[in-house]
Amino acid sequence: MNTPLHPADLQENLVFNLSSFVLPEQEIIDFALANDPQEIHTNKEIAEKSYFKGLIACGAHVYVKTHKEQWIALTKNTFICGLEINSWQFFKPVYANMLIVPVLRITELKPNSDGKTAALTWKFEFFDDKNTLLQHLHVKVLHRIA
Numbered sequence: 001m002n003t004p005l006h007p008a009d010l011q012e013n014l015v016f017n018l019s020s021f022v023l024p025e026q027e028i029i030d031f032a033l034a035n036d037p038q039e040i041h042t043n044k045e046i047a048e049k050s051y052f053k054g055l056i057a058c059g060a061h062v063y064v065k066t067h068k069e070q071w072i073a074l075t076k077n078t079f080i081c082g083l084e085i086n087s088w089q090f091f092k093p094v095y096a097n098m099l100i101v102p103v104l105r106i107t108e109l110k111p112n113s114d115g116k117t118a119a120l121t122w123k124f125e126f127f128d129d130k131n132t133l134l135q136h137l138h139v140k141v142l143h144r145i146a
Helices: 025-035 044-048 059-075
Strands: 015-017 079-090 101-111 117-127 133-144
Antiparallel strands (some): 117 133
């Protein structure tokens, strides 16, 4: 886990290789039952007969887990509020017990006229153990920079 950022640490092109993780089958099912109860996420037998040939995680699960368990701790000293999420693309499914490798990058930093805050665009990328891109998204967030 990375230590919390301080306002002076924030800069464009800063990259964080966050802690890798897996989503156990029951975690996939529990998350989906609460958030996206499609049978490809909640019913192993039906999922095995589906296009995906197995139980897959809800697309949002990977991001939400990373946000909750790693990003919040990283940005707790600078975070003010979220502004937008865009360009969320899903390239490959995430199966139970698959290794997920999150990479986070600040792609844009636009200081506000107050000199104390800035809108940062964070690019979240999620890879598997073969470095195949599974999904990515851009999250714009208001941060303290002074």
